[in-house]
Amino acid sequence: MGAKTKQALLLLVAVLLGVIFIVPVIWMVTISLKSDVEAFLPSLSFIPNEPTLINYTDALKGGALDVPILRWINNSLLVSVVGTVLVLAVDALAAYGLARLDVPFKKLLVPLFLSTLMIPGIIWFVPQYVLFQDLGLIGTYHAFYLPFTGSAFGVFLLYQFFRGFPKELEEAAYIDGANKWRIFQSVLLPSSKSILSTLAVLTFMGIFNDYIWPFYASGGDDRMQTLTSGIAVMTQGSYVNAPNKLMALSTIAAIPVLIVFLLAQKSIVRGITQSGIK
Amino acid sequence: MKGSWKSKLTSGLFVLPYLLCFGVFLLYPLVSGLVLSLQNNDMLGTHEFVGFKNYKDIFTPGTYVHDSFVRGLWGTLKFVVYSVPVLIAVGLALALLVGALTAKARGLFRTVFFLPYAISATVMATIWMRVFDTDSGFLNLMLDRLHIHRSQHIGWFTDTPWVWIALVASTVWWTIGFNMMLFINGLNEVPEELYEAAKIDGASAWQRLIRITLPSIKNVTAVVLIMTVIASFNVFAQPNLMTRGGPGFETNVMLMKVFDVAYGQHQGGAASAMAILLGLIMMAVSAILYRLMFRKEAS
Numbered sequence: 001m002g003a004k005t006k007q008a009l010l011l012l013v014a015v016l017l018g019v020i021f022i023v024p025v026i027w028m029v030t031i032s033l034k035s036d037v038e039a040f041l042p043s044l045s046f047i048p049n050e051p052t053l054i055n056y057t058d059a060l061k062g063g064a065l066d067v068p069i070l071r072w073i074n075n076s077l078l079v080s081v082v083g084t085v086l087v088l089a090v091d092a093l094a095a096y097g098l099a100r101l102d103v104p105f106k107k108l109l110v111p112l113f114l115s116t117l118m119i120p121g122i123i124w125f126v127p128q129y130v131l132f133q134d135l136g137l138i139g140t141y142h143a144f145y146l147p148f149t150g151s152a153f154g155v156f157l158l159y160q161f162f163r164g165f166p167k168e169l170e171e172a173a174y175i176d177g178a179n180k181w182r183i184f185q186s187v188l189l190p191s192s193k194s195i196l197s198t199l200a201v202l203t204f205m206g207i208f209n210d211y212i213w214p215f216y217a218s219g220g221d222d223r224m225q226t227l228t229s230g231i232a233v234m235t236q237g238s239y240v241n242a243p244n245k246l247m248a249l250s251t252i253a254a255i256p257v258l259i260v261f262l263l264a265q266k267s268i269v270r271g272i273t274q275s276g277i278k
Numbered sequence: 279m280k281g282s283w284k285s286k287l288t289s290g291l292f293v294l295p296y297l298l299c300f301g302v303f304l305l306y307p308l309v310s311g312l313v314l315s316l317q318n319n320d321m322l323g324t325h326e327f328v329g330f331k332n333y334k335d336i337f338t339p340g341t342y343v344h345d346s347f348v349r350g351l352w353g354t355l356k357f358v359v360y361s362v363p364v365l366i367a368v369g370l371a372l373a374l375l376v377g378a379l380t381a382k383a384r385g386l387f388r389t390v391f392f393l394p395y396a397i398s399a400t401v402m403a404t405i406w407m408r409v410f411d412t413d414s415g416f417l418n419l420m421l422d423r424l425h426i427h428r429s430q431h432i433g434w435f436t437d438t439p440w441v442w443i444a445l446v447a448s449t450v451w452w453t454i455g456f457n458m459m460l461f462i463n464g465l466n467e468v469p470e471e472l473y474e475a476a477k478i479d480g481a482s483a484w485q486r487l488i489r490i491t492l493p494s495i496k497n498v499t500a501v502v503l504i505m506t507v508i509a510s511f512n513v514f515a516q517p518n519l520m521t522r523g524g525p526g527f528e529t530n531v532m533l534m535k536v537f538d539v540a541y542g543q544h545q546g547g548a549a550s551a552m553a554i555l556l557g558l559i560m561m562a563v564s565a566i567l568y569r570l571m572f573r574k575e576a577s
């Protein structure tokens with residue numbers, strides 16, 4: 001078999017598999033464009049007979065679906081952004097300290113943080129809920145993003161990166177009389193934009209897409225769901241019988257992460273590479 | 279300057295914010311989880327110390343938590359056994375396929391196969407519920423069109439073994455991009471000279487895969503395997519949203535049971551004990567796999 005035939009065959013296989021991967025997403029959009037009547041007609045066509053945007057306008061009007069969708073979108077964006085900023089801030093500070101500074105008990109702290117990466121999250125899920133209940137935070141925004149600040153993943157990712165950072169730049173700055181904070185701010189951070197954006201993207205997607213924690217952290221309050229946990233509530237409820245509405249909402253929920261994902265794909269790939277899994 | 283207590287203090291301040299977050303939101307729940315498992319806790323504010331009663335209940339046939347634990351563990355183990363080989367094999371196959379494509383096509387297909395990974399569990403579930411729906415789902419309509427199973431639709435979520443096939447298929451679609459990326463990383467590290475030497479020796483593509491590629495990416499494979507096993511033990515969203523644990527108790531998985539016992543039965547202590555036992559099982563399985571993978575390498 002010639003090299004060209006082989007390439008053509010491989011490409012054919014890739015295209016076929018690619019279609020299988022993409023079809024479910026297109027099917028979601030197709031159903032979201034169907035009217036209430038058409039949504040129940042068995043059809044394999046990817047283009048609805050009478051495409052309509054009514055499911056989207058209904059969804060975005062809020063209230064029309066009997067669920068506060070605008071509020072969910074607002075909740076999702078709010079907790080994802082606040083959580084990402086917080087995680088980035090505390091993780092970058094800690095990783096810099098552990099990688100470059102004479103932090104007391106460093107030899108104890110690093111393995112302590114890292115070992116938690118191997119412990120399954122389900123062990124602290126229920127006690128975490130009890131903690132937030134004791135703090136009176138169930139049903140508030142704080143319950144949504146605070147748990148993410150405890151994860152050692154970002155510390156680990158940045159720690160690896162900061163450790164490989166050349167010492168000379170720091171030393172030059174020390175000689176110029178800069179203190180640790182100045183060096184962190186004006187030497188370390190500007191040189192770490194790519195790894196920081198990697199962590200930002202992964203954290204944003206993680207918080208935005210999480211549904212189990214917000215589902216319980218909302219305390220069962222419909223207005224305190226995120227877009228992701230809200231859709232979970234809807235799939236369990238009467239909206240099973242309104243696939244077109246559910247799909248419009250799913251499309252709306254998928255768009256922000258897909259955009260972030262496509263824009264940041266390179267940095268996600270880099271993040272996976274830099275996590276040191278080889 | 280270095281080494282002085284003053285320097286140590288200011289250095290420590292950098293770690294302090296995270297240390298607080300770690301202590302309060304991770305370490306404390308972890309430790310209190312152990313305490314919680316020794317309590318009778320209704321998740322509404324009242325609790326009492328009961329010793330190892332929750333653990334005893336889990337191992338006492340006839341109790342609610344025993345049934346939950348056994349059913350949950352059985353469902354989860356089945357999912358692990360069915361899903362892990364597929365997730366490894368397909369992940370590696372896609373990585374090999376993408377790697378063999380021309381540079382231009384490579385980037386595109388890497389993105390296509392990785393794309394579903396960005397989608398949330400709930401959107402994934404709503405999509406696949408419409409694909410696998412018995413009466414009007416995409417797949418059964420497709421099978422109709424192809425004149426397969428025309429007399430009777432497949433109950434993708436209501437019959438075995440179809441329900442497991444549906445769960446594994448949707449899981450592959452949703453998460454395979456991550457495994458593929460790790461394998462692509464590993465394959466990039468294999469020295470080109472090895473392949474060239476083998477080609478000169480007249481080794482076939484299959485022989486090169488078995489003798490060069492697989493041994494060279496052993497470390498990555500071990501990591502992917504362990505991460506996949508852990509992820510599969512944590513299965514929750516797919517059965518919880520799509521099959522609701524059915525048909526019967528077939529796809530009741532452990533995490534569903536933990537949440538049911540905690541929030542449905544208001545037995546936080548028993549739920550915590552179940553979670554800890556599951557965690558111990560997961561850690562034991564990971565440790566065994568780790569040793570198996572790396573002992574083989576040493577020999």
